[in-house]
Amino acid sequence: MKITLIQALLIGIVYYLGNIGTPWLSLLGSISVVYKPLVAGTIVGFILGDPVQGCMIGAAINLPYVAFISAGGTAPADPGLAGTVGTAWAMAAGVSPAVAVTLAVPLGLLGTMIWVAHMTLDVTFVHMADKAAEEGNIEKICFYHVVPPQILMFCLCVIPATAATYLGSSAVKGLIAQLTGKPLDVLAVIGALLPALGIAMNLRAISRPGTLLFYIVGFILVVYLGLPVIAVAVLAGVIGYFYTMLSNQTPQVAAADSGAAASIDDDDEEDF
Numbered sequence: 001m002k003i004t005l006i007q008a009l010l011i012g013i014v015y016y017l018g019n020i021g022t023p024w025l026s027l028l029g030s031i032s033v034v035y036k037p038l039v040a041g042t043i044v045g046f047i048l049g050d051p052v053q054g055c056m057i058g059a060a061i062n063l064p065y066v067a068f069i070s071a072g073g074t075a076p077a078d079p080g081l082a083g084t085v086g087t088a089w090a091m092a093a094g095v096s097p098a099v100a101v102t103l104a105v106p107l108g109l110l111g112t113m114i115w116v117a118h119m120t121l122d123v124t125f126v127h128m129a130d131k132a133a134e135e136g137n138i139e140k141i142c143f144y145h146v147v148p149p150q151i152l153m154f155c156l157c158v159i160p161a162t163a164a165t166y167l168g169s170s171a172v173k174g175l176i177a178q179l180t181g182k183p184l185d186v187l188a189v190i191g192a193l194l195p196a197l198g199i200a201m202n203l204r205a206i207s208r209p210g211t212l213l214f215y216i217v218g219f220i221l222v223v224y225l226g227l228p229v230i231a232v233a234v235l236a237g238v239i240g241y242f243y244t245m246l247s248n249q250t251p252q253v254a255a256a257d258s259g260a261a262a263s264i265d266d267d268d269e270e271d272f
Helices: 007-019 037-047 051-065 080-095 097-135 138-178 182-193 197-204 209-222 228-272
Strands: none
Touching: 007 037, 007 080, 007 138, 037 051, 037 080, 037 228, 051 080, 051 097, 080 138, 138 182, 182 209, 209 228
16 A cells, blocks of 8 residues: 555644644643544544554554553653554555554654653743743733644644655565565564553553452453443443542532531530
8 A cells, every 4th residue: 555645644634633732632732532543543544545444453553552641741652653653554564453563662652752852842932921921911821822832743743744654654565575474473473462561551450449340340241241342331431420420429428518517516516
């Protein structure tokens, strides 16, 4: 499969739209759903004309990042670049999803460099906003907070991703052709082992007392009752919704009970 320049540009835009800090497809600049390799891979598949294969490759790339979090300013890897460019490379080379994982994981490390460069250069706009705050110019503060950082992020995301997709796909295709045989089988085995890391991280979080019971219930529903995964996912969403509501109401009820108890004590003291 040959990737055109227009397709590579669209893939670069997908990477930008899914990155942390873009307001277009996210809530308050948080992580967008396009940041997940499963979603990004499916969109890349639509761009390249095979959404099913893109979804399969994106799902395989998503497994090492299944427990990925970005705590504070840390970004140990970049699932967005791995999911977009990694899927494009894999589809261009015609490799299996297992081999696609070995191609995509190093891209996640390169994406971290893009993120660090973006955060470093954004400090300039913070100083500009501080100067505008000293002048009391609210419009300038909003401008420096949104427009220049987004232009910078667009350039830092779209240009490298487009270049890597357009120029790198041919190189990757030639490299895969050179590795056909036992080396490619080794890459497939390594790619099949990498998802175990993400699954292990996810199981470590699930093993906590507050979430282990939900995992056991889901396991019983799938294995013993034979329910499809989609039905279990919908049921889990309903249970999670009510569980969250009850958890949020518990502190309020406790505070109301303590306030009522305090008022009763005050009344008793006044009666005395």
